[in-house]
Amino acid sequence: MDTKSSPSATAEASHPVSDAALDTARLARALGREDLAAMLLAARGRLARPETVLVVIGEFKKGKSSLINGILGRDLCPVDDDIATARLVLVRHGAPEQVIVRNPDGTELARSPDLAGLARLATEAPSGGDPMEHAYLEVCAENAFLAHGVILVDTPGVGGGLSSATKPSRSATSMRPTG
Numbered sequence: 685m686d687t688k689s690s691p692s693a694t695a696e697a698s699h700p701v702s703d704a705a706l707d708t709a710r711l712a713r714a715l716g717r718e719d720l721a722a723m724l725l726a727a728r729g730r731l732a733r734p735e736t737v738l739v740v741i742g743e744f745k746k747g748k749s750s751l752i753n754g755i756l757g758r759d760l761c762p763v764d765d766d767i768a769t770a771r772l773v774l775v776r777h778g779a780p781e782q783v784i785v786r787n788p789d790g791t792e793l794a795r796s797p798d799l800a801g802l803a804r805l806a807t808e809a810p811s812g813g814d815p816m817e818h819a820y821l822e823v824c825a826e827n828a829f830l831a832h833g834v835i836l837v838d839t840p841g842v843g844g845g846l847s848s849a850t851k852p853s854r855s856a857t858s859m860r861p862t863g
């Protein structure tokens with residue numbers, strides 16, 4: 685098998701279930717089942733991740749962002765009577781507080797040294813051709829609840845006609861937090 689295109693054995697620490705997932709992913713890839721290999725590797729990544737990720741998904745204007753703010757005890761995610769959340773917002777514990785704009789693969793697009801611009805970044809509807817079209821926001825915030833190892837993910841509403849805003853919600857569970 686071509687080792688360059690093979691699933692990496694270096695990313696996660698050795699663990700029987702992790703090793704089995706890696707072996708099976710290699711087998712799936714050798715049999716031409718890239719789809720299964722990708723799912724197995726994503727599951728393997730979740731095994732190695734110490735944080736618990738809570739993704740809030742629901743229809744438009746159902747109080748998803750309000751729920752997250754309630755959990756945090758802080759008005760962090762934008763709340764509005766109009767469409768408020770237009771892209772994924774991943775909130776994790778971290779200092780200094782900042783917003784990092786990331787591509788779906790985790791590479792960094794931009795960084796804001798405070799949370800002042802978060803509402804604008806989260807609310808601006810992604811448009812075709814924009815380098816930020818598929819970007820998500822990683823918010824580092826100092827928060828006692830998040831400090832327990834929880835990552836909260838706010839998502840655009842699902843349903844209705846806003847497919848470009850809806851699509852990221854469907855990929856939220858496979859998004860891999862960095863760092």
Ligand SMILES: Nc1nc2c(ncn2[C@@H]2O[C@H](COP(=O)(O)OP(=O)(O)OP(=O)(O)O)[C@@H](O)[C@H]2O)c(=O)[nH]1
Nearest residue numbers: 744745746747748749750763764765767768769841
């Ligand atoms: N009555 C009532 N209103 C709520 C509640 N939670 C949120 N709202 C209001 O509902 C509106 C939408 O709240 P958001 O938290 O922005 O809802 P959302 O689901 O994040 O909205 P989108 O991101 O646009 O899909 C705001 O005006 C909130 O004040 C609730 O529990 N009760």
Ligand SMILES: [Mg+2]
Nearest residue numbers: 748749768769
């Ligand atoms: Mg919202």
